[in-house]
Amino acid sequence: MFDSNSLTGPRKQSNSDDNMIPLINIVFLLLIFFMVAGQIRAMPDASLVLPKAELAEIEQETQLQLELLADGQLLLDGVFVSPDELDEQLQQLGNPDTINVALFADEHATAVELDKAMAVLRRHQLQSVLLHSETREGSQP
Template identity: 30%
Template sequence: MRFSRRHRARATGDESVLPLTNVVFLLLIFFMLAGRITGPQPFEINPPRSASDAAADAGSIEVQIAAGGALALDGRPITLDALAEAVRREIDTRPDAPLRLKADGTGEATRVVAVMQALRKAGADKLRLITVAAANP
């Protein structure tokens, strides 16, 4: 028994690109769902190294100090004079939210101490210093 060969029509350009387009869109959706969405940082901060492996808390009140001394509260630039009142309002609004301090490791320690004093005036009784885990030798 002999079967006749029929010539299959070649796929047009649109049909051959369709599977590739599907894969690209699936990858795009995957990375959109799997990626972590964070707001833009007002300045770059390189925190000091630490031996601790504890992860930072999400939904916390975060004060950032740049190497040059610039301050930000939850990603918004702020002055040292306005920091205490703004943190007091945040603590009143979210009393259970942890307060985190993320300072650049190359910044001046006196600036960090001044910020910590302002946070104490605002009523902060617990403060978490954010560090980066040290690389294993």
């Protein structure tokens, strides 16, 4: 009699580990993609609404992140501070030429509150203060 296995040879038993190799490859490639494409940086408070700007500046790496909330409260690197506490912390940092500050001001914050924060920064004669904003829809940098 004719045996169909004699033409194709012995059959290899399917192993469940063989099915995992393509999945592992895909997960590894996704991991590499997100490591290369992703950015790791401190994000401002989610309730902070940035004002719109016509032009966007090139972003610099910052040493300090200062946030001015709509109610006038200040956050320095995510911690609530008063203007006096901000003044003390800037004094402790030393040379103003080496201090970079990223200032995120809520668009609903008053100019008086922004001026209070800027007055503290001016007293220390900081060379690098970057005020962040969002670009308007349709505007070109």
